Amino acid sequence: xxxxxxxxxxxxxxxxxxxxxxxxxxxxxxxxxxxxxxxxxxxxxxxxxxxxxxxxxxxxxxxxxxxxxxxxxxxxxxxxxxxxxxxxxxxxxxxxxxxxxxxxxxxxxxxxxxxxxxxxxxxxxxxxxxxxxxxxxxxxxxxxxxxxxxxxxxxxxxxxxxxxxxxxxxxxxxxxxxxxxxxxxxx
Amino acid sequence: xxxxxxxxxxxxxxxxxxxxxxxxxxxxxxxxxxxxxxxxxxxxxxxxxxxxxxxxxxxxxxxxxxxxxxxxxxxxxxxxxxxxxxxxxxxxxxxxxxxxxxxxxxxxxxxxxxxxxxxxxxxxxxxxxxxxxxxxxxxxxxxxxxxxxxxxxxxxxxxxxxxxxxxxxxxxxxxxxxxxxxxxxxxxxxxxxxxxxxxxxxxxxxxxxxxxxxxxxxxxxxxxxxxxxxxxxxxxxxxxxxxxxxxxxxxxxx
Numbered sequence: 059x060x061x062x063x064x065x066x067x068x069x070x071x072x073x074x075x076x077x078x079x080x081x082x083x084x085x086x087x088x089x090x091x092x093x094x095x096x097x098x099x100x101x102x103x104x105x106x107x108x109x110x111x112x113x114x115x116x117x118x119x120x121x122x123x124x125x126x127x128x129x130x131x132x133x134x135x136x137x138x139x140x141x142x143x144x145x146x147x148x149x150x151x152x153x154x155x156x157x158x159x160x161x162x163x164x165x166x167x168x169x170x171x172x173x174x175x176x177x178x179x180x181x182x183x184x185x186x187x188x189x190x191x192x193x194x195x196x197x198x199x200x201x202x203x204x205x206x207x208x209x210x211x212x213x214x215x216x217x218x219x220x221x222x223x224x225x226x227x228x229x230x231x232x233x234x235x236x237x238x239x240x241x242x243x244x245x
Numbered sequence: 246x247x248x249x250x251x252x253x254x255x256x257x258x259x260x261x262x263x264x265x266x267x268x269x270x271x272x273x274x275x276x277x278x279x280x281x282x283x284x285x286x287x288x289x290x291x292x293x294x295x296x297x298x299x300x301x302x303x304x305x306x307x308x309x310x311x312x313x314x315x316x317x318x319x320x321x322x323x324x325x326x327x328x329x330x331x332x333x334x335x336x337x338x339x340x341x342x343x344x345x346x347x348x349x350x351x352x353x354x355x356x357x358x359x360x361x362x363x364x365x366x367x368x369x370x371x372x373x374x375x376x377x378x379x380x381x382x383x384x385x386x387x388x389x390x391x392x393x394x395x396x397x398x399x400x401x402x403x404x405x406x407x408x409x410x411x412x413x414x415x416x417x418x419x420x421x422x423x424x425x426x427x428x429x430x431x432x433x434x435x436x437x438x439x440x441x442x443x444x445x446x447x448x449x450x451x452x453x454x455x456x457x458x459x460x461x462x463x464x465x466x467x468x469x470x471x472x473x474x475x476x477x478x479x480x481x482x483x484x485x486x487x488x489x490x491x492x493x494x495x496x497x498x499x
Contacts, residue, residue: 078265
């Protein structure tokens with residue numbers, strides 16, 4: 059008997075998808091709960107979060123199959139950056155854009171009460187920190203989660219960590235800089 | 246209840262298959278006049294035409310022949326028997342480009358010498374939610390005590406491991422009774438009939454591990470090799486659940 063195949067990395071999965079060997083489905087299954095949870099936390103409305111999640115993954119799939127673009131060095135960071143931008147865009151426009159979904163001919167999601175309850179259940183039971191920890195140093199993950207995800211004040215976080223607010227601000231800043239650099243590398 | 250995340254997943258999977266077959270969609274198609282013929286053709290492709298396309302194209306990958314003097318494996322153009330088609334939805338869908346991808350060809354190379362009637366047009370590349378792949382192979386039935394009509398092979402991308410195989414084989418009766426299940430290298434994996442949405446492994450120490458089924462295929466970590474107390478070995482029992490969480494086997498009673 060041979061050993062089992064090693065677990066494929068996110069980059070393996072995206073590479074496989076680009077090469078026509080599948081992989082995006084597994085990528086979606088790994089991260090959809092975390093992306094949805096993040097967007098529920100931002101948008102506050104499960105309907106909006108579901109649309110943003112669909113548009114985020116559709117945009118990611120389109121990008122993966124665009125051979126003019128390099129594949130992201132850090133797929134998780136890249137995915138959350140897309141999600142973040144989709145959310146910001148929805149605030150600016152007053153609606154969730156659907157360009158990527160239209161390009162892929164995806165049908166609009168039908169959201170009944172059960173679906174909305176399911177979204178809220180997923181959001182409440184998903185640990186975002188574990189996903190962030192895959193691509194940021196631990197201190198930055200903590201600061202970023204507390205500030206951006208939990209929306210706590212700098213003073214509260216500093217009190218908990220027994221450090222100055224300046225240190226917390228620096229860690230959050232570094233984390234966001236890492237995000238931006240990853241995004242820039244991708245573009 | 247239909248899970249909206251599963252609906253989105255299915256849409257993305259269909260879109261990925263279309264992209265793999267046709268390349269990325271053009272941003273410029275929006276607003277451009279398109280003839281009704283083109284619209285119809287695009288619709289057919291999106292609804293599965295890509296899979297039909299590859300299924301009608303000739304394909305002749307090399308089968309393994311490692312041992313001089315050993316019988317050479319042979320292929321068959323026949324369709325799987327109705328019993329297999331009736332149990333496995335993954336065989337009822339059309340073969341697509343992923344089923345003929347480099348990954349599938351690699352796994353095909355793991356088939357041993359002397360297999361008779363490998364149905365190339367019925368090969369299916371199966372993928373677990375964790376990204377592990379396996380190749381489902383339907384074989385022409387050969388009467389005998391070692392008869393195996395269905396095999397599941399899996400491996401990795403490491404060329405150093407292409408000279409032997411991990412797989413599990415059986416007939417449709419085995420599939421109905423227990424599924425084609427293997428417990429290897431810290432994982433439990435296997436093929437189960439239609440209607441099984443989740444496989445649950447129960448251990449004698451009370452541990453329970455489960456895995457969703459995707460395309461009749463599942464794979465899960467074997468809890469007996471994952472920090473379990475000493476003495477706990479194989480799962481005490483495997484249960485099959487339907488989409489509503491009801492126990493439906495094994496054995497399969499559909």
